[in-house]
Amino acid sequence: MLARTQAGKTGPVSNNNFMSNPENILKKHGLRITSFRNEVVQLFLESRHALSNQDIEQSLGNPDRITLYRTLKNFEEKGIIHRAVDGTTTSKYALCESDCTEHKHQDEHVHFYCERCKNTFCIDEVEVPHVRLPDGYIAMTTNMVIQGICKSCMEIEN
Numbered sequence: 001m002l003a004r005t006q007a008g009k010t011g012p013v014s015n016n017n018f019m020s021n022p023e024n025i026l027k028k029h030g031l032r033i034t035s036f037r038n039e040v041v042q043l044f045l046e047s048r049h050a051l052s053n054q055d056i057e058q059s060l061g062n063p064d065r066i067t068l069y070r071t072l073k074n075f076e077e078k079g080i081i082h083r084a085v086d087g088t089t090t091s092k093y094a095l096c097e098s099d100c101t102e103h104k105h106q107d108e109h110v111h112f113y114c115e116r117c118k119n120t121f122c123i124d125e126v127e128v129p130h131v132r133l134p135d136g137y138i139a140m141t142t143n144m145v146i147q148g149i150c151k152s153c154m155e156i157e158n
């Protein structure tokens with residue numbers, strides 16, 4: 001679930017930390033600031049889990065789909081968001097670690113898919129283990145997803 005404050009405006013949190021301000025994030029990755037881009041980054045900042053196109057559309061009150069699609073593609077290329085591959089057919093994105101750039105994503109962490117709430121989480125503290133491949137195979141990206149029950153679903157249950 002998304003807790004949304006005023007769209008596009010920088011909340012009180014953003015005064016504390018440079019990277020919790022959408023404008024700073026856009027600037028750092030060489031993107032022009034627009035209110036739409038601000039709103040999208042703000043959504044990612046406020047969400048605890050990865051967001052699908054549909055999540056974003058709902059939260060932003062059905063923005064133009066093509067604009068949203070291009071924005072997400074652009075953000076991914078610039079190193080602002082990464083795909084949280086979770087084994088489902090829905091593409092989900094999450095905010096990158098601050099050292100991702102246009103040339104290289106550094107998000108080599110595990111993703112967790114909750115079978116109850118169907119949300120996908122970045123587990124930043126757990127790195128994807130390196131796997132030795134047989135000769136003749138070259139790894140480009142490695143994704144690791146763990147399925148189970150997330151913390152908040154466990155708390156509801158207990």
Ligand SMILES: [Zn+2]
Nearest residue numbers: 082096100105
């Ligand atoms: Zn990244």
Ligand SMILES: [Zn+2]
Nearest residue numbers: 114117150153
């Ligand atoms: Zn859950």
Ligand SMILES: [Zn+2]
Nearest residue numbers: 084094107122
């Ligand atoms: Zn992630």
